[in-house]
Amino acid sequence: MDIFTAIRERRSCRSFLPDPVSEDVIGKILEAAVWAPSAANNQPWEFIVITDKSVKKDISSESEKCRKVLFEKSGWKWVDKYRINFLEEAPVIIAVIGDPRKTGADMFLEGGGLAYRDGCAAAIQNLLLAARALELGTLWFTLFDRKTIRRILNLDPAKEPLALICLGKAGAAPAATPRKSAAEKTVYLR
């Protein structure tokens, strides 16, 4: 698939069919992810591919608790109405784990030490685009409590769970969210 088509047709998918995704396909998607750039080529990413139903169920019920807390704190109506069934529905969840020790020289700069996170986000974007090219739907989900996800996934406490990517055949074709054009977001210093 053409790169511009993949970029324009990637959607945040919140409804999945139960069809399994082969480990060959998952491997191809993750191989695209690891070709992202990272500060000093530190490759600060790791992936946990979750198809185990009980683990998905734990993640889903804990994220539902987190959603309720978020609604109490924010009062935002969309958080109240947000249904997160996709966490159980998606045949695959890929947890993206970042290692803050694998940041770059930015650790010596004011406000630095976060380049590892940028590298992981670039890897996630590659992952989403690769999945789109292979006609799979994805969701970049982040409304979870990090301590809880650390416990469920038995993570090294030094590492950060940065995202849960739901992956599978889309159950419905999600609409594009509107965008401000690049022109509205750009200033030229000529």
Add this chain to the structure above:
Amino acid sequence: MDIFTAIRERRSCRSFLPDPVSEDVIGKILEAAVWAPSAANNQPWEFIVITDKSVKKDISSESEKCRKVLFEKSGWKWVDKYRINFLEEAPVIIAVIGDPRKTGADMFLEGGGLAYRDGCAAAIQNLLLAARALELGTLWFTLFDRKTIRRILNLDPAKEPLALICLGKAGAAPAATPRKSAAEKTVYLR
């Protein structure tokens, strides 16, 4: 260009030819950037496209100071040897500015408030891939002092300069940096 080819053939380019890049092409690349996903579709990115030679010169000389400070603090040999002439050499620098107020519900979570940065990193990855497809070289540069870049670009103090992307025709074909395979970075919970 095929998405997998763009992902695999993107390189960090540190040598540029002086040929200008048309604003049409820059617009096409930035249009790809704004189709990145962001938390709550907040579109936390802005772009400053710099072709003005005196601004590039300021950025370059200040980044050179920053590099020296980084070497003093880190003692890392590669920082000592790192030549940053590409900041003046590249016909275009695109400053990517993030707005921390445009983060998502993650602002209510422990360690949260950084989703705006993830969205900007995803937009940058789109930008790099789009540039590759249009046969342009890029470098995602972050070794700068944020206060100084804020001053040079006269930024709203509430906004964060996250990256300087050098853009132009590559002066030499950069080699691929090696990667650990996805398999080495992945665990399956089946």
